[in-house]
Amino acid sequence: xxxxxxxxxxxxxxxxxxxxxxxxxxxxxxxxxxxxxxxxxxxxxxxxxxxxxxxxxxxxxxxxxxxxxxxxxxxxxxxxxxxxxxxxxxxxxxxxxxxxxxxxxxxxxxxxxxxxxxxxxxxxxxxxxxxxxxxxxxxxxxxxxxxxxxxxxxxxxxxxxxxxxxxxxxxxxxxxxxxxxxxxxxxxxxxxxxxxxxxxxxxxxxxxxxxxxxxxxxxxxx
Amino acid sequence: xxxxxxxxxxxxxxxxxxxxxxxxxxxxxxxxxxxxxxxxxxxxxxxxxxxxxxxxxxxxxxxxxxxxxxxxxxxxxxxxxxxxxxxxxxxxxxxxxxxxxxxxxxxxxxxxxxxxxxxxxxxxxxxxxxxxxxxxxxxxxxxxxxxxxxxxxxxxxxxxxxxxxxxxxxxxxxxxxxxxxxxxxxxxxxxxxxxxxxxxxxxxxxxxxxxxxxxxxxxxxx
DNA sequence: TCCGGCGTTTTGTGATCACAAATCCATGTG
DNA sequence: CACATGGATTTGTGATCACAAAACGCCGGA
Numbered sequence: 001x002x003x004x005x006x007x008x009x010x011x012x013x014x015x016x017x018x019x020x021x022x023x024x025x026x027x028x029x030x031x032x033x034x035x036x037x038x039x040x041x042x043x044x045x046x047x048x049x050x051x052x053x054x055x056x057x058x059x060x061x062x063x064x065x066x067x068x069x070x071x072x073x074x075x076x077x078x079x080x081x082x083x084x085x086x087x088x089x090x091x092x093x094x095x096x097x098x099x100x101x102x103x104x105x106x107x108x109x110x111x112x113x114x115x116x117x118x119x120x121x122x123x124x125x126x127x128x129x130x131x132x133x134x135x136x137x138x139x140x141x142x143x144x145x146x147x148x149x150x151x152x153x154x155x156x157x158x159x160x161x162x163x164x165x166x167x168x169x170x171x172x173x174x175x176x177x178x179x180x181x182x183x184x185x186x187x188x189x190x191x192x193x194x195x196x197x198x199x200x201x202x203x204x205x206x207x208x209x210x211x212x213x214x215x216x217x218x219x220x221x222x
Numbered sequence: 223x224x225x226x227x228x229x230x231x232x233x234x235x236x237x238x239x240x241x242x243x244x245x246x247x248x249x250x251x252x253x254x255x256x257x258x259x260x261x262x263x264x265x266x267x268x269x270x271x272x273x274x275x276x277x278x279x280x281x282x283x284x285x286x287x288x289x290x291x292x293x294x295x296x297x298x299x300x301x302x303x304x305x306x307x308x309x310x311x312x313x314x315x316x317x318x319x320x321x322x323x324x325x326x327x328x329x330x331x332x333x334x335x336x337x338x339x340x341x342x343x344x345x346x347x348x349x350x351x352x353x354x355x356x357x358x359x360x361x362x363x364x365x366x367x368x369x370x371x372x373x374x375x376x377x378x379x380x381x382x383x384x385x386x387x388x389x390x391x392x393x394x395x396x397x398x399x400x401x402x403x404x405x406x407x408x409x410x411x412x413x414x415x416x417x418x419x420x421x422x423x424x425x426x427x428x429x430x431x432x433x434x435x436x437x438x439x440x441x442x443x444x
Numbered sequence: 445t446c447c448g449g450c451g452t453t454t455t456g457t458g459a460t461c462a463c464a465a466a467t468c469c470a471t472g473t474g
Numbered sequence: 475c476a477c478a479t480g481g482a483t484t485t486g487t488g489a490t491c492a493c494a495a496a497a498c499g500c501c502g503g504a
Binding site for chain 4: 015042043044045054058075076077078
Binding site for chain 2: 487488489495496497
């Protein structure tokens with residue numbers, strides 16, 4: 001197997017370790033909500049799927065479990081965690097504490113290019129919402145927030161928020177699947193307007209409202 | 223050569239994996255500030271120090287790097303991260319966002335036993351401060367906060383805060399080494415009083431003041 | 445005294461293997 | 475028809491190995 005060491009060796013510029021590639025691939029799947037809660041992740045299966053041996057697969061899984069994106073049972077089995085309603089509420093509380101700060105910092109550094117990228121992601125959000133495509137919605141919504149916060153240039157805070165998303169997104173997919181109502185993008189609009197004005201306070205308020213809306217959705221959906 | 227599989231096998235109740243033991247041991251060292259920033263951590267060295275092979279050592283290191291407690295250079299070397307002043311400020315900002323919430327939740331659930339445990343840890347803090355023992359101070363101070371927040375029963379928030387501590391503590395040791403001033407425990411006193419009264423707001427305020435003091439310390443120390 | 449080059453040693457990486465435990469599934473029994 | 479029980483299979487774990495690259499130290503020259 002893995003008879004082909006991949007053509008990227010020809011590029012020469014990026015001798016990326018295999019375990020990092022596995023980590024990013026699995027992380028992306030989780031962040032996009034493609035991994036259902038409770039779904040097991042086997043080392044051999046993951047390794048075979050990406051054409052590597054068990055060792056880098058194990059390293060990638062360990063990293064994700066450290067980020068709480070995966071869960072290890074007492075017997076060593078690894079699976080996407082099933083979050084209780086209380087756990088989801090706690091994660092949303094964490095978002096409510098962290099993300100407004102990130103939004104405020106981002107808005108203070110915003111420029112036209114950022115607003116344009118945000119607009120592009122928000123269009124995708126609304127399109128997915130209209131089409132009832134839950135998976136695409138989660139991906140686009142995450143991309144919107146990630147793009148906004150990246151402008152804050154606060155890597156440590158960003159890492160904390162991403163850890164929360166990794167825990168939240170698998171469950172969000174199911175949640176949004178049954179709550180495909182409209183009008184969810186209003187706060188995105190406010191956030192973009194705040195960025196255009198470099199208004200950090202308004203951006204923080206918009207993001208907080210966005211999160212509060214998600215909280216209400218969970219509380220309502222039970 | 224790990225000739226002795228440890229007597230814990232006799233207990234029978236906990237067949238704990240080796241990689242978890244390595245992870246906890248290394249994590250404890252980092253949390254206690256025993257690992258100086260920039261100090262390298264070699265896989266073989268770590269494995270030999272704990273009597274295991276490279277594989278579990280590698281897994282433990284991966285977990286810690288995922289928690290941002292360790293850093294990987296482009297060449298694969300692993301070392302305790304050297305934080306810039308901006309990075310430290312960002313981490314303290316994260317503490318200021320998260321810990322007051324945890325303190326408020328903890329105070330609402332506080333009982334006499336908790337206050338007693340906090341008192342015990344705070345005594346150790348003041349003793350270490352008086353003795354100028356930086357390492358013990360970091361350990362006792364962390365134990366005080368950890369004990370308080372554990373009462374909040376918010377595991378996800380707690381995990382985020384612990385990740386911040388892991389990044390902060392190695393640098394804190396150096397910082398406190400040169401700033402051994404007195405009167406630092408006042409906010410701990412206020413926090414314990416707030417817990418005794420079940421006053422969440424006051425507990426949050428006390429913790430926030432504690433963190434602001436640390437921020438001022440860093441800003442002053444430059 | 446400082447600096448560049450070269451060989452040795454150290455180090456991370458990924459694959460493979462043996463082993464024990466857990467899981468799964470089918471079968472038989474009440 | 476529900477449920478326990480048996481064995482076959484899957485799975486995580488930890489050790490070991492070969493390999494390439496990086497780090498280190500030494501030495502000679504300017």
